[in-house]
Structures are given as C-alpha cells and as structure tokens.
Amino acid sequence: MAEMAARRVPADQSDASWNVGSETELADLASESVMVFDLAGNIRYWNPASERLYGWPAIGSVGRSITEMSSNAELCVKQWHTLLQEGTWAGLVKRRASCGGQVTAVVRQTVRCDAEGRPRDIVEYGQRAGKERYPSSFPEINLHRQAAASWELDTSHVRPLLEAIGDLMSRGLGADLAQRPDWIDELLTGTRIVNVNERAAHLVGAHAGRAGMIGESVGAFWPRVGRAVLAELIAAVATDRSATSMRKVAPDGILRDAVVTVWRSEALERSDTVFVAVNGVIDDDRSFWYLRASEERYRKMIHQLPTALLQVDLSRMGQTFGELKTEGVSDLDAYLDDHPELLDFANGVVRVIDANQKAVALFNGTAPADFIRPVGFLFAASPETARRVIVARFEGRRSYSEVMKVRTFDGQILDVRVSVTYPGPQRLDVALIGLEDITERLRTERRLRQLETDFTHAARISILGELATSIAHEVNQPLSAIVTNGETSLRWLSRDDPNLVKVGELTTRVVSSARRASDIVKRIRGMAAKQEPERLPLNLNDVVDEALLFVRHDIEARSISLSVKLAADLPAVLGDRIQLQQVIVNLLVNSIQAIDQGNGSLQRIDLSTGVEDGDKVVFSVHDSGLGIAVGDLDRIFDCFFTTKDDGVGIGLAVCQSIIIAHGGSISVSNCPDGGAEFRFWLPTQFARISEPTGGTYA
Amino acid sequence: MFESPVIAIVEDDEALREALSDLLQVLGLPCRTFDRAEAFLVALEHSPFGCLISDVRLPGISGLDLLQRLKQRGSTLPVIIVTSYADSSIRSRALEGGAYAYLTKPFADEALLRHLNSALRSNGRLGDANEQEDGPDG
Numbered sequence: 146m147a148e149m150a151a152r153r154v155p156a157d158q159s160d161a162s163w164n165v166g167s168e169t170e171l172a173d174l175a176s177e178s179v180m181v182f183d184l185a186g187n188i189r190y191w192n193p194a195s196e197r198l199y200g201w202p203a204i205g206s207v208g209r210s211i212t213e214m215s216s217n218a219e220l221c222v223k224q225w226h227t228l229l230q231e232g233t234w235a236g237l238v239k240r241r242a243s244c245g246g247q248v249t250a251v252v253r254q255t256v257r258c259d260a261e262g263r264p265r266d267i268v269e270y271g272q273r274a275g276k277e278r279y280p281s282s283f284p285e286i287n288l289h290r291q292a293a294a295s296w297e298l299d300t301s302h303v304r305p306l307l308e309a310i311g312d313l314m315s316r317g318l319g320a321d322l323a324q325r326p327d328w329i330d331e332l333l334t335g336t337r338i339v340n341v342n343e344r345a346a347h348l349v350g351a352h353a354g355r356a357g358m359i360g361e362s363v364g365a366f367w368p369r370v371g372r373a374v375l376a377e378l379i380a381a382v383a384t385d386r387s388a389t390s391m392r393k394v395a396p397d398g399i400l401r402d403a404v405v406t407v408w409r410s411e412a413l414e415r416s417d418t419v420f421v422a423v424n425g426v427i428d429d430d431r432s433f434w435y436l437r438a439s440e441e442r443y444r445k446m447i448h449q450l451p452t453a454l455l456q457v458d459l460s461r462m463g464q465t466f467g468e469l470k471t472e473g474v475s476d477l478d479a480y481l482d483d484h485p486e487l488l489d490f491a492n493g494v495v496r497v498i499d500a501n502q503k504a505v506a507l508f509n510g511t512a513p514a515d516f517i518r519p520v521g522f523l524f525a526a527s528p529e530t531a532r533r534v535i536v537a538r539f540e541g542r543r544s545y546s547e548v549m550k551v552r553t554f555d556g557q558i559l560d561v562r563v564s565v566t567y568p569g570p571q572r573l574d575v576a577l578i579g580l581e582d583i584t585e586r587l588r589t590e591r592r593l594r595q596l597e598t599d600f601t602h603a604a605r606i607s608i609l610g611e612l613a614t615s616i617a618h619e620v621n622q623p624l625s626a627i628v629t630n631g632e633t634s635l636r637w638l639s640r641d642d643p644n645l646v647k648v649g650e651l652t653t654r655v656v657s658s659a660r661r662a663s664d665i666v667k668r669i670r671g672m673a674a675k676q677e678p679e680r681l682p683l684n685l686n687d688v689v690d691e692a693l694l695f696v697r698h699d700i701e702a703r704s705i706s707l708s709v710k711l712a713a714d715l716p717a718v719l720g721d722r723i724q725l726q727q728v729i730v731n732l733l734v735n736s737i738q739a740i741d742q743g744n745g746s747l748q749r750i751d752l753s754t755g756v757e758d759g760d761k762v763v764f765s766v767h768d769s770g771l772g773i774a775v776g777d778l779d780r781i782f783d784c785f786f787t788t789k790d791d792g793v794g795i796g797l798a799v800c801q802s803i804i805i806a807h808g809g810s811i812s813v814s815n816c817p818d819g820g821a822e823f824r825f826w827l828p829t830q831f832a833r834i835s836e837p838t839g840g841t842y843a
Numbered sequence: 844m845f846e847s848p849v850i851a852i853v854e855d856d857e858a859l860r861e862a863l864s865d866l867l868q869v870l871g872l873p874c875r876t877f878d879r880a881e882a883f884l885v886a887l888e889h890s891p892f893g894c895l896i897s898d899v900r901l902p903g904i905s906g907l908d909l910l911q912r913l914k915q916r917g918s919t920l921p922v923i924i925v926t927s928y929a930d931s932s933i934r935s936r937a938l939e940g941g942a943y944a945y946l947t948k949p950f951a952d953e954a955l956l957r958h959l960n961s962a963l964r965s966n967g968r969l970g971d972a973n974e975q976e977d978g979p980d981g
Contacts, residue, residue, distance in 0.1 A: 621927030
C-alpha cells in the first residue's frame with residue numbers, strides 16, 4: 146500500500162522516534178477525517194477523508210503545521226495548549242481549504258501516550274460542521290476513488306524562467322503560456338517530481354510506477370491535454386507565495402470534472418516546492434485518458450531511446466497464421482518452400498507504424514513518416530532474414546536476432562544487428578524491431594584482419610633476414626669442421642713423421658662434412674621453393690603505403706624526414722603484392738641503414754612513384770646517406786655481396802629477382818647532391834611484356 | 844717439463860668437436876671435450892683446466908651463460924668463444940662478459956693457436972704447443 150506510505154511521512158521528513166504504524170490502514174478507509182499530529186502540531190498522517198474535507202492532499206499536508214492551516218492561528222495555538230494540558234479537546238475549527246475558502250469542521254482531538262505515560266502524539270477525528278450528507282451518487286465504496294492525484298514538485302531548476310514570466314506578468318505584459326509552447330516544454334521538463342501518491346502513479350505513471358516517477362521531469366508524465374494548464378498554474382503560484390491556483394481541465398474521459406489545484410510550499414526553506422492536486426472521479430481505470438497517456442509516454446520513450454526502433458503492426462499476419470494453423474501447418478519453413486508467395490504477402494501486409502529518431506538517423510531519412518509503409522523495404526537487401534523473422538514468429542518465439550544488411554534511403558548498404566521482440570500472447574498486434582548499426586565494427590574487424598595479414602607479411606619480410614642468418618649458421622658448422630680438419634691434416638703432413646693414418650681419417654671427415662654442407666644447401670633450397678607468384682592488378686601506390694607501415698616507426702624513431710610523392714592516377718601493374726612489398730621495405734630499410742652509417746646532419750628519404758614512357762610505372766627512393774662506393778655499384782645486386790658488418794647480402798639480390806620476374810628492372814646510382822637512389826620500373830598492366838623466364842629467389 | 848694444462852672444449856656439433864680435439868692433439872695440447880656446458884661444469888668441480896673453448900649455441904646452458912657463471916664464481920679460467928653467427932651483438936656480449944677471445948667459424952687454426960697460447964700464458968701455465976713457428980705476433 147504505497148499510497149499510505151506517501152500519506153505518512155515523506156522520507157526527507159521522517160523522524161525515527163515517531164512512527165505511524167499499520168493502524169492507519171483502518172483510518173485510510175474511514176469516511177470521517179482522521180489526522181495524527183506530533184506534539185508540536187505537525188501533521189503526521191492525513192487520511193483520504195481529510196483530503197476530501199479540506200481539499201488538500203496528503204502529499205503537501207504531511208509535515209505542515211496544523212496552525213498554518215488554521216484560519217485563526219492564535220486561536221489554534223490556544224486550543225493546542227489546552228489539548229496538551231488536558232489530554233483531549235473537542236470543538237469547531239475553521240481551516241483553510243485548498244480552493245481558497247475555509248472549512249468549518251467538528252473535531253475531537255486526543256493525546257496518546259506511550260508505555261511510560263509520556264505524551265506521544267495526537268489523533269483527531271473530524272467532519273464537516275452542519276452534518277452534510279454525501280450525495281447518494283457517492284456510495285461509500287467509491288470514496289477512495291475520489292482521492293486527489295497529488296504531486297510534490299521541485300521547480301528550483303526553472304526558477305530563472307519562472308522569474309522571467311513573473312516579471313512579464315507584473316509589468317502587465319501578460320505571459321500567455323499557451324502561445325509559448327517552448328516555455329511550457331522548458332518549464333515542465335525542468336520541473337522534477339519529488340513525490341507522487343499512488344493515485345497519480347496509477348493514472349499516468351503506468352509503466353514507471355511511483356518509484357520510476359520520482360526524480361523524473363513532470364513533463365514526462367503529465368498528460369498532453371493539461372500541459373498548458375499545469376505550466377500556467379505553476380507560473381502563477383511561483384510569484385505569489387500565498388496564492389493557490391486552480392483550474393478545470395478540459396474533459397479527457399479519465400476524470401469527471403477534473404480540477405487541478407497548485408500551491409506553493411509555505412515553508413521558507415522549501416520555496417521551490419510546489420504541490421499539485423488533481424481532483425475528479427475516475428470513470429474507469431482503463432479509461433481512454435489513461436491509455437492515451439501511457440501510450441504517449443511509451444511512444445515518447447521509444448522515440449528517445451538510443452537504439453533505432455521500428456514498431457510494426459502484425460495483426461494481418463496473425464490472422465493468416467491462425468488460418469494456417471487451423472489447416473494443420475506446423476512447419477512454416479517447409480510451407481514457405483512450397484509457397485514462396487507467402488513471404489511477399491507478409492512483406493506487404495506487415496506494416497511499419499512508427500519509427501524513432503535513431504531509426505530516422507540510421508536510414509538518413511527526414512522523419513518517422515518515411516517509414517510508415519509495408520515492412521518489405523527493411524529486408525530488401527537480406528530477403529532471407531525476413532523469412533527467418535516470420536518463421537520465428539510462427540513458432541511462437543518471443544524474440545529473434547541476427548546480423549543482416551539494410552539499404553538506407555540514400556542507397557547505402559549497412560551491416561546491422563536486427564532484434565525483433567514479438568508481442569506476448571495477450572497482445573498479438575505490435576512487434577518492435579531494433580536495429581544496431583555494426584557497419585563500423587565489422588569494418589574495424591576487417592581492418593584488424595588486414596593488419597594481421599600485414600603483420601604476417603612483415604614477419605615474412607623479417608624472416609628473410611632470420612633465414613639468411615640460419616642458413617649461414619647451418620652451413621658454417623660443417624665448413625668450420627672442414628677447415629679445421631684440413632688444417633690439422635696439413636699440420637700432420639708437415640711433421641717429420643706424417644701420421645698418414647690420421648690424415649686419411651681427417652680427409653674422410655672433410656668429405657663427410659662437405660656432403661653435410663651440400664645436403665643443407667639442398668634442404669634450404671627445397672624449403673624456400675616458392676609458390677607461383679600472384680599476378681593481380683595492383684596500384685603500386687597502395688603497395689608503397691603498406692610498405693611504409695612497416696618502416697614508419699623506424700623512420701620516426703630516427704627523426705628522418707620522409708617525403709612521399711605518389712603520382713595520382715597511376716596505371717595498374719600486374720604483380721604479387723607481398724613480393725613487391727618486400728622489395729620496397731627492403732629498399733627503405735637499406736636507406737635507413739645508409740643514413741645511420743652516414744651520420745650526416747641531413748637525414749632525409751625521398752620516395753616517389755610515377756609513369757615513364759606511358760607504359761612503365763616507376764618507383765624511386767633516394768636517401769641522404771653516403772652513397773655507394775663506385776667500385777661496388779656493379780656488384781650491389783649480386784648475391785651475398787654486402788657492405789655491412791653483419792649483412793648477409795641477399796636483400797638486394799632478392800629485390801632484383803622479384804623485379805625481373807615481374808618483367809621490370811632495378812638500378813642504383815649515386816646522386817650529384819649525395820646519397821644513393823634506387824629505382825625500379827614495372828610494366829603497366831596492359832603493356833606488352835615478354836614473359837619472364839622466371840627467377841628463383843630463395 | 845710440467846704436465847701441460849688441459850684444454851676444455853664445449854661444442855654440441857660432433858664433427859666440430861672431433862676436428863678441434865684432433866687439432867689440439869697435433870699441437871700436443873691435452874684436451875677434454877664436452878657436448879654440453881652442464882657436463883663441463885661437473886668436470887670443473889675436480890679437474891683443473893688451462894683454457895676453455897666454447898661454442899655459443901648449445902642445448903641447455905648457452906656458451907654466453909656459461910661464461911657468465913664462471914665469472915660470477917670468480918673463475919680466472921680464460922674462455923675463448925667461437926660461434927658461427929657473425930652477429931655484432933653476440934660478439935660484444937662475449938667480450939663485455941669477459942671472454943678472452945671471440946672467433947667466428949670457420950676460423951683459421953693459426954688464429955685459435957695464437958689466442959690459446961696467450962690465454963695459457965695469462966693463466967700462469969705456460970702451455971707450449973708443439974710448434975715450429977710459435978707465439979703470437981702483433
């Protein structure tokens with residue numbers, strides 16, 4: 146009975162030593178006004194009959210002092226004094242009514258004591274003086290239905306706006322809020338719900354309930370028809386503390402003769418608190434107004450959700466399904482195989498009836514109205530998805546989800562995860578379709594995969610160096626044994642007593658080590674036997690970009706300035722992307738090393754691509770190193786020629802093999818302004834080239 | 844003539860182990876060969892050696908680790924590191940680690956002999972290889 150909780154002590158005013166027990170449940174149903182006060186006269190409990198008698202709802206009354214409510218405070222204080230002295234008091238009281246007038250009531254007040262005999266609280270029973278009868282149209286049973294839907298609101302966030310409106314009013318400029326929907330929106334959005342009673346929650350808080358309403362903006366729950374009225378009333382009381390404003394609301398079908406009363410808290414420290422009571426008799430709990438209010442909230446909520454959502458009307462399909470099941474169809478999937486036209490039918494009769502803002506944005510539309518049509522368009526790019534969605538519905542599943550492609554209104558194809566939530570058994574008409582754009586995620590995944598591949602390439606490129614080192618080691622072992630055995634033989638032979646037996650033994654070992662070396666070479670050749678290189682059309686600029694990924698870090702780490710001039714509209718070449726990448730990476734690594742060795746002040750690499758003679762694509766890399774010794778220029782591409790301390794001398798040889806196998810050629814020259822320039826050219830895709838005789842580059 | 848110091852050879856490649864031990868035999872230098880560093884360390888417990896020739900790449904403890912262990916226990920045994928990796932980083936690690944000499948395979952017997960003789964002398968044991976032309980020259 147949350148309503149009673151609201152009728153008791155709001156959390157922020159609760160006092161642990163004072164507790165209205167479950168006893169108030171009895172009073173909740175009484176037709177007489179029942180109140181409980183603490184010893185200081187502060188209201189602790191206020192039953193529905195009190196709400197009817199005085200017009201003030203429990204919310205806003207609990208916590209107030211009874212003296213404040215009295216039309217004659219001085220008299221009230223005297224009476225209170227008597228009550229505390231004598232333990233009981235009975236008589237007439239005049240109290241202010243919410244409608245602005247006053248109510249005269251006959252009351253009996255009794256002080257209740259605790260177990261030790263100390264005064265604990267005061268209970269008051271009262272009724273309107275003059276013994277008016279309730280009209281016969283108000284049977285007792287309906288009493289609780291007349292309780293006000295009451296609200297406690299916090300207007301502190303909209304105080305500047307309220308002051309501005311008040312200022313206009315005070316200057317007689319009249320602020321007709323009905324003409325300013327933007328002010329109404331701002332006012333109701335910024336005004337927060339502090340507390341509501343169960344009735345208010347019941348009327349307009351359907352999905353949220355009391356707990357879900359507290360802390361939210363009043364505009365999210367207040368029915369549309371009364372928005373201007375509420376805003377005007379709040380503005381009216383904001384400027385005048387003592388004012389209570391009330392207004393009839395146009396009939397909505399939920400409350401007969403609904404009257405909205407708004408007043409401001411009288412407590413100085415709570416001057417931003419405003420109380421609202423809506424009085425009226427409910428016609429029907431499931432009335433039009435209630436449904437419309439909750440549907441409106443539901444729509445509003447859906448429209449603002451950060452997920453793209455479509456609402457679809459399934460009612461026509463539900464009928465068809467019913468007929469099919471009557472005919473004995475149980476496997477719709479199989480049925481669709483024989484009746485593919487059912488799918489077209491479904492795509493035509495299932496209609497989108499609403500779409501939220503996120504969906505509009507996802508499809509690059511302009512308004513939800515763009516979507517109001519048969520659902521077929523949604524599955525145009527993934528017809529099979531529509532089929533699975535329908536089968537899931539037929540099988541009575543509550544939801545279905547998969548990844549599909551959609552075509553947006555401007556023709557883009559997006560990857561989306563579609564999630565369909567089917568209505569429960571009691572509501573067979575509306576389903577929700579959620580769409581999550583995962584295009585970017587899939588793109589990222591593809592990029593990652595590409596990067597992974599690239600790293601594999603990078604690894605392959607570096608393996609070239611590793612491989613060369615391993616080859617050197619493997620071959621060096623037997624060579625070393627051969628050299629040592631040979632030299633030992635020579636020593637034996639040069640002695641005065643040559644040990645020919647020993648020399649024979651050593652010579653046998655030399656032969657076997659030499660065989661071993663030869664086997665190793667054979668094995669390596671077998672290991673490095675290449676697959677056929679690919680011959681696909683490539684843009685060399687792309688290959689250069691990829692190659693730069695591998696060395697960019699080295700270039701940046703050494704603060705080498707890199708200039709890249711890639712010719713636009715480069716014709717395609719036919720080639721093996723990985724091999725050409727290896728060539729470019731190798732040349733770049735050489736350039737970096739040349740600059741390292743050069744230790745010159747100028748650290749620069751110029752890289753360019755271009756077209757020559759119309760049928761050659763040219764790549765050039767020029768470094769600011771020391772250049773190449775003139776004597777070495779002719780040998781630089783020879784296998785195992787190296788100028789480096791720990792170089793193996795196969796890099797440039799491999800580069801040359803690859804370029805020649807691609808029908809091109811590679812050359813090196815020293816530049817007049819210093820440094821070396823490596824250039825290679827490749828025939829364009831359509832250039833006529835004699836088939837290369839092939840080259841092995843292990 | 845004092846007993847010549849024994850030279851230890853640690854090399855996992857059998858062909859090379861035999862080749863080296865035959866070379867030292869013709870030079871008149873006694874030697875013991877080991878296929879792993881661990882085996883040599885066990886022998887070192889109770890046998891004095893005049894010099895150690897060790898490969899770098901070994902199963903288990905590598906030649907460079909072996910060098911480090913010997914230096915850590917304060918051994919003055921000269922260590923000649925031989926390797927088939929022409930790698931400047933291994934070379935600098937060997938020399939910084941206190942190797943007496945560093946040779947890349949295949950090495951000339953002359954080079955090994957020069958280093959051996961000077962190592963044995965430095966170790967206070969004059970090893971005299973049975974050589975007509977002897978001693979290191981500049």
